[in-house]
Amino acid sequence: MIEVYIDGATAGNPGPSGAGIFINANGKVERYSIPLGIMTNHEAEYHALIKAQEICLELNFKTVSFRTDSELVNRAIEKEFVKNKTFAPLLEKALLLSEKFDLFFLKWIPSSQNKVADELARLAIRKNNNEDASR
Structure with a gap:
């Protein structure tokens, strides 16, 4: 099974944001730092x-276990519901994508077990700032 560790981070709230994604595909590791703009x-x-x-769907990974330290996201996916309607379109998109996997799991983990994804998310914030500076 493919293991994917994810984290989102912002500098300020809202502020420049980034996504960190760490994928362990049976020993083959991939890292992504994706700037997200202001959110x-x-x-x-x-x-x-x-x-x-x-990314996992593009790589044709169909049996995937995602790990997040976000209790909010984990609960929303688990219950297929959000109280804050601002997040409803994001939840809907994540749920639609989850249906494309043969097996989709999302598990909450403590931040201490998500350090690599956190570092990648923080790097993405800096990339975001660098992109803004180059405009």
Whole structure:
């Protein structure tokens, strides 16, 4: 089974944001730092999941276990419901993507077990700032 660790981060809330994605595909490791623009931390967490799902589908990974330290995102996927309607379109997109996998799991883990994805998300924030500076 493919293991995917995800994290979203922002500098400020809202602020420049990034997604960190760490994929362990049976010993083959891939890392992604994706700048997301200006958004809230919770939005960045959802976008990290969505980007990770899209990457896994592009790589034709069909049995995937995603790990997140975001209790908000984990609960929303588990219950297929969000209280804050701002997140409804993001949840809907993540749920639609999850249906494209043969097996889709999302598990909450403590931040201490998600350090690589966190570092990648923080790197993405800096990339975001570098892109802004180059415009």
